[in-house]
């Protein structure tokens with residue numbers, strides 16, 4: 001059983017849901033990323049997503065795009081991020097999932113990526129522009145190395161596609177809440193519960209929801225229907241605002257604690273409230 | 277050598293495919309099915325054929341460039357005159373087909389990316405014709421160097437969105453168009469302008485441009501009483517080139533040469549020659565040759581011609597390059613300018629700077645071949661849009 005599986009099983013047993021914060025690795029520096037991940041784990045992050053920057057992030061909105069530009073300027077790359085993960089492993093055992101695009105992975109080498117990731121202490125990877133149909137070459141290497149590949153399900157995914165995604169995914173399923181790029185939104189999509197329900201009908205695998213979730217209130221709402229909430233742009237924006245400040249790590253840590261709080265509420269009462 | 281490519285999942289050998297976020301997968305499958313149905317639909321095909329003839333001006337002539345050939349003193353040079361198409365470039369062939377498809381799919385909003393502005397102008401034109409809403413993404417650098425086309429698009433009723441991210445050229449315009457499409461996919465048709473992107477685009481764009489090669493083959497047969505010896509076309513993403521080449525792939529005796537932008541020279545690193553200097557990778561939904569760093573970050577291309585200023589190339593070209601069926605060469609900015617001037621002065625035909633790359637290479641090649649040989653150049657567009665750029669490069673003022 002992988003560290004991701006164990007984490008979600010433990011959370012389920014406690015009636016808790018996962019908070020999954022996202023950081024772009026190398027923003028503002030890889031040393032800061034290391035401190036931020038350790039702090040996030042202390043403050044209640046259950047899984048941490050680490051973005052490996054790519055020059056052409058076509059699924060990302062402006063906030064994550066800017067972070068990627070800063071991270072590339074700071075020298076982030078697949079090998080440098082993996083070094084950072086290896087160093088992090090002395091300080092935390094929080095599950096880590098890399099989030100990136102296919103080309104940097106391909107350039108590093110599919111087999112090398114899977115093996116080196118696992119050796120460094122990475123638990124899983126999400127390759128944004130690699131749908132199940134194109135996944136075989138990397139998936140076979142990942143399976144051999146013991147790296148969990150997480151796939152995304154979108155609001156546009158048809159039922160047969162959701163089944164395919166559920167079959168391929170390891171660790172959890174990343175439910176993209178909306179049709180669009182990453183970035184904060186005022187409102188959660190009205191049809192989120194329906195979308196999660198459609199995934200639940202075909203799998204018992206944990207479902208985490210991401211894209212557009214940025215406030216504790218939104219996290220609470222996600223926690224009523226899903227196993228975890230992924231928060232990206234709101235955190236990245238805070239990192240951007242506090243970059244270079246001595247309070248960077250602490251301020252981000254506080255925000256993560258606020259985001260986690262509603263997910264600790266026992267599921268039964270919140271489920272009742274959701275039904276009202 | 278099979279012409280039944282790509283395979284069912286959009287692969288040309290190891291190239292092509294569909295490397296996109298999950299949100300776009302179902303819409304791409306729907307698009308593929310809609311295109312397959314449209315191809316079988318007689319009424320659709322007749323409407324497209326009528327528009328290509330009466331609106332776009334097809335067939336375009338195959339013109340013997342006698343003075344240019346004499347000047348080179350070798351092979352006879354023929355021009356496949358896509359510059360005479362309505363809106364001034366081959367782009368309209370693809371656009372008319374896809375705009376009709378958008379209409380057939382019930383999408384009232386079309387978006388497009390553009391480099392030189394030719395695809396944007398063609399899309400804005402078709403949108404005006406069919407009464408569709410149209411928004412065009414264009415890199416900020418290209419907005420500056422192709423100002424004439426920006427104004428043409430606005431006159432046609434399109435909204436032009438200047439893209440400030442990344443290298444501020446075609447690559448970034450495609451990123452922004454894809455982000456728009458991911459967001460508005462239920463109501464919007466993405467009218468991609470070159471033979472690249474995720475399946476079915478490389479196939480569909482090729483299908484729509486292959487009329488160029490079908491006509492050229494028939495015309496060569498009539499004029500030369502045989503097939504040409506060499507085909508030469510410029511390659512940005514590769515749409516005009518695959519359009520000219522495709523019908524000839526099975527004709528083993530016909531040499532096929534794609535001309536990439538050599539920019540300031542391959543050795544300077546400032547160029548767009550992804551076949552000569554790139555490595556296999558994935559960008560904008562397909563696997564192909566790309567200019568990139570060792571870490572897999574996409575490099576910035578450079579070319580005097582905005583339409584060739586792209587760090588990748590269509591997957592079908594990559595496939596036939598690896599098979600050895602297509603050759604790829606590069607021509608520098610300076611050589612392209614010479615090609616531009618030569619064709620203008622000797623034939624009174626002002627080519628687009630993109631097409632001038634093909635002219636420059638064909639002139640070099642003609643000199644090495646006997647008079648019995650015939651070269652066909654895909655003259656993809658006319659040069660009006662480039663007059664400012666040419667004046668600047670020659671250090672001259674307009675007016």
Ligand SMILES: Cc1ncc(COP(=O)(O)O)c(C=O)c1O
Nearest residue numbers: 394512513514515516583656657
């Ligand atoms: C006249 C002309 N030729 C060629 C190109 C390059 O595109 P492709 O390689 O898809 O033919 C363009 C693109 O803008 C163009 O305007």
